[in-house]
Amino acid sequence: MIRTRFAPSPTGFLHIGGVRTALFSWAYARKHGGTFVLRIEDTDLERSTPESVQAILDGMHWVGLDYDEGPFYQTQRFDRYKEVIQQLLASGHAYLCYCSKEELDAMRAEQEARGEKPRYDRRWRPEDGKTLPTPPADVPPVVRFKTPLSGSVAWDDAVKGRIEFQNEELDDLIIARPDGSPTYNFCVVVDDWDMNITHVIRGDDHVNNTPRQINILKALGAPLPVYGHLPMILNEDGHKMSKRRDAVSVVDYEGKGILPEALLNYLARLGWGHGDEEFFNMDQFVEWFSLEAVSPSASRFNQEKFLWLNAQHIKAADNARLAELITPRLTAAGISTAQGPALAEVVALVKERVQELNALARECDYFYQPRQPQQAELDKHILPDTRERMARFAAQLAALPEWNTEAIHGLFKPFCAEEGIKMGQLGMPLRVLVCGTTQTPSVDAVLALIGREQVLARLAG
Template sequence: MASVIPASRPRVRFAPSPTGFLHVGGARTALFNWLYAKKFDGDFLLRIEDTDRQRSTDESTRAIFEGLEWLGLTWDEDVVYQGANVQRHHADAHRLLESGAAYRDFTPAAEIERLRAEAEARGEAFRFDRALADLSDAEIAERLARHEPYAIRFRVPEGTTEWDDLVHGRIAFPNKDIEDFVILRSDGTPVYNMAVVSDDIAMGITLVMRGDDHISNTPKQILLYRALSATVPQFGHVPMIHGTDGKKLSKRHGATAVGDYQHQGLLPQAMLNFLALLGWSTGDDVEVMTLPQLIEKFRVEGLQKKAAVFDTKKLEWMNGQHLALIPIDELAALMTPLMEKAGLASADDLRARHEWFCGVLELLRVRARLLDEIVDQAKPFFTEFVEYDADAVSKQWRDAAATADILEATHDRLAAVSTWEPAAMEEALRALAEERGISGGKIFQPLRVALVGLTVSPGIFDVLQYVGRERSLARIAAAVRYLKNG
């Protein structure tokens, strides 16, 4: 199905508040906006909504930048900081005041709280009564002369506010259900809806795509656009993300910050692929996609209404799929600092043995879902000797004397092999098994424990090849000594 093409060059934005780390829900919203911009040759803009000075931090702002950069969701223009535009927000609020679309409210905060408490006591929702602020021009002038503080409230007109949502279709709100809302507090600071509309107008935003928890804000914002004689952008509200228990995603479900997954060994392309499928469908059975494929397949018609489920197991599976697809040199570059951090090898050593290192990674990546798992599985290829897993010993070395005898014979056959290559080693050990009248597994499984300390590994002859002749023979000899000495 062909996608709806915007009439003009689209300008979309991601507008997080720097009050915490980049949440996976925010990253998903950023991705949808970014994909839309790339699909239709538009602009993806970043705005940091830092007007809450008490909760906004530089650390959170850096975390947002780092998370987006790790994912590759780069923005097309300078970052906009909402806090730097308060004067414009203030001016736009006063424009509404001057046009009659808004009015001054001198009602003391204590009075508002009293009325709210009374309404709650009656079991009713508090709703501001416009009559509370209905003062004559003379009274207003008198209060202004006394420098009494006032808030500015938007005068909600009669009628209905509706829009065609990209995700949900036609949405309508009766204006009678929207109270006259504050757009500028008595201390002169703008309220969220005022600041957002003022900034989106100034940035030329043509589509606001965000979480559907913002649907209730949208009619207020549309009213503000119209009152400011500005073009109303399109709106699209994507579904919330839930945990596997069906509840809103939170820390109780595990990691929710993008940075956590970065440090757990996930590939950014896998994270993007996974996030894209949370609330969006390609319309076919394809799940594993590169970023260019995501852009090519992206259609707003594929955005779904129902809540998406964040399944960590599915994310790890997706990462495993991308581990298998990534060019081996690129994987080697990613793994090098991790190998250094684990104390297994230096960058210089890995560069000197690049071909060998890539060979090891080829063996391991098909068995791993995370980069950290590759590090763990790589240890036997770097260490001089290995530790034996207790379960592996009890399972494969149960009869110590018989196992020592088989491993001694295995050592001798391998030592006599002229070329240290899988085919030659397999031929020698299968001949040994035939001579002894046993299956190949009776040799290969005890040998695997001797080489890597575990019951699982890549193919045993590949392990022998990449561990190397001298180190392999030394490990087999060490295993024989272990078995004989108890």
């Protein structure tokens, strides 16, 4: 049974790199009829916050990545971690280290002065024939893992291929702090073991953690999962995405008017592909997905392409759902849709014109409340004889036996012929006086939706 997990740390927002990791882990489990687990890695007690936990849960809900088990919290598993630490101490795979902070700082300074890579010198590591110092009474010990001194750690990464580290390059990492609290690399190992995780799919910033985790798993006699490390997402300038420069939080994208299915679609294409397919839904993604098709190279986030894809999803989305999504945006702008056309009908008319939901809301506002026209538009289209002409056209609109797009459209040609004008000389002033803007869809459809009473009132005003 395939079991994957998404294991974010609640030390900030849920960022898009994390969402892509969750997406690929979710898709792999769904593709193979497996289980997708959500685990909150909150052992960093100083930086983890309830607000960040909630942001993760809200973000997962917003993008629609449903998990089968969890959320599990590491802070609720400390007894289990302590039990396994005692197991490693008893088996000789871990030991107590009494180095003070001052000793460690001095050790680092001496090594750097000699041009060596700073690392713990294993002075408290028990070895055959070695006499250890007397433990100081005033220094609470840490627990260190006894890394093998020779040999190597290698694995066939599902994304990057064969990766190998020499054990002599690895430190004896701390697995429990002086207060007894377990550290990240250790907790991850115990969690993946206890939760029977078969595939660890995560960012390639974790590659250096993997040999350490494999060594601990081997010391425990635990099975090794398949590891797959996903490439980094870069911004358009080729730099690592950051909150200061880029919109990287899921919440940011919701506020920017992005549909969750568009975000997932785009993230799926960052580092993975299925032929030339660009626009697809998550059912199709699950059907096509494989780790073998994930590129080991970093991907660049292209804002123009992302917005194009969001536009495609807006066009394909249900109009009633879009109306529900933009209603809060209209309300925030002081626009009430209680009086006027059904918002879903307005959405159907204008959604081809936008790339994001905030723009969609702006495209709908003049159906309920005319905008104040720009002076340049008034100067260009509302000429000395325009008002009288619009009054004559309004009389014909008022006399229509039926009010619909076809009936309104039927007035245009005869009226322009009578007045000796081109269609633009009728359509543009109509848009300015009725809508407050020249940028609208077909004016006959716009007038039909706004309604006879409102159109005549705006023309009269």
